[in-house]
Amino acid sequence: RKAAVRGRTGTRARRSSASWVPRMPHLSQRQYDQIGLGLIALGLLLALPLYLSSSDGLVVTAIVDGLAYAIGSLRQIAPFALVAAGSLFIARPMLPAVRPLRSGGLLLFLALALMLAAGTFGLGADGSRDQLWQADLLRDRGGYLGDAEFALARAVAGNLGAHILGIFMLLGSVLLLTGATVAGVVRATGRGVADTTRVLRPTATVAPSRIAA
Secondary structure, three states: OHHHHHHHHHHHHHHHHHHOOOOOOOOOHHHHHHHHHHHHHHHHHHHHHHHHOOOOOHHHHHHHHHHHHHHHHHHHHHHHHHHHHHHHHHOHHHOOOOHHHHHHHHHHHHHHHHHHHHOHHHOOOOOOOOOOOOHHHHOOOOHHHHHHHHHHHHHHHHHHHHHHHHHHHHHHHHHHHHOOOHHHHHHHHHHHHHHHHHHHHHHHHHHHHHHHO
16 A cells, blocks of 8 residues: 555656746747748848938947847848748648758757857967957947857867867758758769769760871
């Protein structure tokens, strides 16, 4: 009896603890459509001050200024990112899988922020990378997000390691977004080289015969 009571008590405890775990609400496609349309509208509104300089709205201007310090130069692609995210919400039923695209987009965003902060491939504003959190350089680099990533990467792997980490994050995001694999890319490259060699080989054999004639 004691064992049975303990088993029931343990089951009740597990059920009560499981009930406290937060669960994401289940949304219908109509609600996803509304979220997507809202993101697309926000992207178009942000495009006005960023690309056309024709918006005098206080809220939109404040959002753009906040993005300048939060994500730096990546604010220039924020409208495209919002429109793309909204389109994904709307096109969910027509896509085979949304999770790889979502993960790839997030990884691409983080990779670009890190590369802007670290100056990989000459990205970002010129200047010393030794001192972080410089307000006059944040807007033209990766913002506070990029500097936070760069500080963490530099503490773990050093300056060179931060560049390597950013490059591999970029490559990983491309693989997620395209659905390709490293083996597939190597295989396709090998086939391309083989086809090019096969085409050039007859030309190389015909040319000496013409010269001899």
